[in-house]
Amino acid sequence: xxxxxxxxxxxxxxxxxxxxxxxxxxxxxxxxxxxxxxxxxxxxxxxxxxxxxxxxxxxxxxxxxxxxxxxxxxxxxxxxxxxxxxxxxxxxxxxxxxxxxxxxxxxxxxxxxxxxxxxxxxxxxxxxxxxxxxxxxxxxxxxxxxxxxxxxxxxxxxxxxxxxxxxxxxxxxxxxxxxxxxxxxxxxxxx
Numbered sequence: 146x147x148x149x150x151x152x153x154x155x156x157x158x159x160x161x162x163x164x165x166x167x168x169x170x171x172x173x174x175x176x177x178x179x180x181x182x183x184x185x186x187x188x189x190x191x192x193x194x195x196x197x198x199x200x201x202x203x204x205x206x207x208x209x210x211x212x213x214x215x216x217x218x219x220x221x222x223x224x225x226x227x228x229x230x231x232x233x234x235x236x237x238x239x240x241x242x243x244x245x246x247x248x249x250x251x252x253x254x255x256x257x258x259x260x261x262x263x264x265x266x267x268x269x270x271x272x273x274x275x276x277x278x279x280x281x282x283x284x285x286x287x288x289x290x291x292x293x294x295x296x297x298x299x300x301x302x303x304x305x306x307x308x309x310x311x312x313x314x315x316x317x318x319x320x321x322x323x324x325x326x327x328x329x330x331x332x333x334x335x336x
Contacts, residue, residue, distance in 0.1 A: 147163075148174055153193040159310055160313075161310070161312055161313065162313040163312070164317060165316065171314035171316070172220055172314055173220050173232065176205070176217075176312055177231075177287075179312060181232045181233050183203065183264075184203060185234070185256055186258045195310060197258075197284060200265075201265075203285040203286065203287070204267050204286045206271065206278075206286070206287070206288050206292065207268075210244065214247060217289055219231065221254065221266070222238070238254065238255070239255040239256060251268060253265060253266065254266045271290075271293070274296075275293075278296055281303065282306050282309070283303045284304070284309045284310070285310050286303060286304060286310070286312070287311075287312045287314070288300065288311065288312070288314070290315045291318065291319055291325070292324065293323070297311075
């Protein structure tokens with residue numbers, strides 16, 4: 146039920162955080178699922194959240210290069226030997242590019258959008274620091290696991306000019322951090 150509520154809130158809210166316990170489907174059932182819908186434009190009939198009618202540019206980011214490869218990449222594409230059985234349908238994957246210096250890691254995934262265009266998803270990580278999140282506009286940014294406030298603010302800036310979305314999916318393992326307080330304060334002002 147919380148997953149559906151989270152998706153629906155995307156129709157009105159640019160920033161959303163699925164703050165929850167481990168093993169409740171944050172990564173696969175929320176982040177990978179919604180990101181895939183936006184990349185492909187293949188929304189289910191019941192979808193009440195934001196829809197993109199054209200191809201998008203997106204980022205998905207995790208803690209490290211290795212965890213991004215082992216978790217996000219695998220959820221989105223499937224295991225390295227079976228690319229195309231993950232959340233992104235195999236028939237929608239146009240191509241991938243390798244991530245330099247990280248064995249078996251993908252840096253960019255190109256995905257067919259129903260509009261006829263090609264969406265682009267770049268896999269990033271927090272080890273790259275805030276500066277690597279500068280520069281270009283993005284329609285969707287999915288932050289899996291908690292980042293620092295500098296990275297979060299930079300991502301928010303990347304979505305501003307295109308009225309993009311930020312999806313955060315994490316368990317607050319860092320306690321009452323700046324990012325957690327930001328979302329709790331936002332919720333308090335909505336009440």
